[in-house]
């Protein structure tokens with residue numbers, strides 16, 4: 001479904017991605033883990049066209065995305081919860097969700113919203129509240145729900161657990177699994193390697209702009225190097 | 234001063250203020266989305282007035298066709314202005330954008346000077362706006378009464394678009410965060426174009442009413458109303474649409490009343506607006522209704 005080949009991305013003189021590759025098959029949860037600054041967010045930003053690679057390709061259902069405008073890429077069937085949540089604080093929860101379904105019919109959007117409210121009952125209670133007034137965990141749910149509103153073929157999540165209380169983190173990961181079981185394909189970027197590897201079918205470890213290790217989530221959980229570097233053992 | 238004169242002045246103030254407010258909306262909308270003071274906005278008044286003049290003179294259109302034509306043409310000029318002067322600078326420092334706005338303003342004024350000339354042209358005021366009606370012992374030109382009504386109708390129309398339509402939702406989102414707006418699959422350039430279209434159309438309505446009120450049109454006619462409207466937008470809280478109209482009303486009323494109450498101040502009428510600007514910037518930079526101004530990435 002998604003195939004990233006030999007991606008090189010620069011920020012001015014900084015060589016942020018040095019030949020990243022990864023692929024995501026339909027129905028999977030794939031995770032991209034790595035330390036701060038490894039290039040995880042840059043990879044996601046390049047997939048959605050916010051950064052342009054110097055070389056390399058991003059194939060989504062065999063179409064190269066690297067020349068497309070961001071809004072076109074999203075319209076191909078991608079939903080994203082960006083780093084730092086980025087909810088619109090001046091809009092209500094409901095309006096934020098509606099924006100996630102900007103190109104959907106009103107009817108489809110209503111169905112999806114009902115589903116998001118089932119996933120996050122707390123959002124239903126807060127639907128008419130300005131999103132800026134919500135707690136961090138609730139805002140993360142808005143960002144997640146918003147990414148799902150268009151019924152995307154592929155969902156990109158950039159550190160959805162960052163800064164959340166442990167109980168909320170659990171809830172977020174449960175939701176990721178639930179949505180996957182209901183058919184969504186997910187590319188999950190995480191620093192919380194333990195939790196990510198537990199839910200992932202396949203995982204890539206990124207270090208200073210390169211994939212240094214890859215394999216099924218369970219395999220990497222047992223890997224000595226991963227345990228030392230990312231699981232703190 | 235007698236109460237009838239005071240009433241007359243109040244009505245004049247509200248009428249003038251509503252014009253400021255109408256033009257101020259455009260400043261505030263563009264500022265809200267681009268964080269740019271669009272200095273060329275005032276010149277759109279001039280453009281609209283000339284289009285209305287020529288549509289009547291050359292095409293022999295009646296006012297109810299020439300005015301909408303001028304409004305639409307000005308809306309399109311607003312889009313063109315963004316595409317030519319501001320869009321290439323989306324990622325440039327804010328100061329470049331501001332300089333480009335000042336340049337665009339000079340360009341429009343000088344194009345008018347070259348192609349139309351500096352001699353003022355008379356604006357053909359349609360008769361139905363000329364009628365004078367008696368109200369509470371006063372004789373008032375209907376145009377004076379129509380102006381605030383038109384402003385309020387357009388204001389509520391705009392508020393409906395901004396707060397109750399999909400495009401309006403996207404405009405409010407874009408005013409906070411361009412990148413995330415694009416991540417919603419929204420064509421940001423289109424949203425910005427619509428913002429310029431709406432703001433410029435309102436400026437055109439203001440320009441036409443201004444030209445009916447002071448029926449001498451010259452290439453620089455938009456400069457002063459533009460500056461006043463900008464001050465009104467700051468007074469009301471730049472970025473806030475209702476604030477812009479409120480600021481316009483207050484500024485118009487203040488200008489007229491200060492002259493009415495203290496006739497010696499008549500020469501300083503224009504200075505009044507600038508004193509207001511300085512006071513607002515010193516003591517309440519967010520204006521009456523504005524939120525704290527946040528830099529956008």
Ligand SMILES: Nc1ncnc2c1ncn2[C@@H]1O[C@H](COP(=O)(O)OP(=O)(O)O)[C@@H](O)[C@H]1O
Nearest residue numbers: 011014016034035036037038039040041042043
């Ligand atoms: N806007 C930017 N300008 C310059 N350098 C950047 C920018 N964004 C990220 N980088 C650099 O690129 C590298 C990868 O960053 P990032 O993709 O954000 O890492 P991660 O998401 O894995 O923490 C880092 O060295 C970071 O400092």
Ligand SMILES: [Mg+2]
Nearest residue numbers: 040041042083
């Ligand atoms: Mg990151």
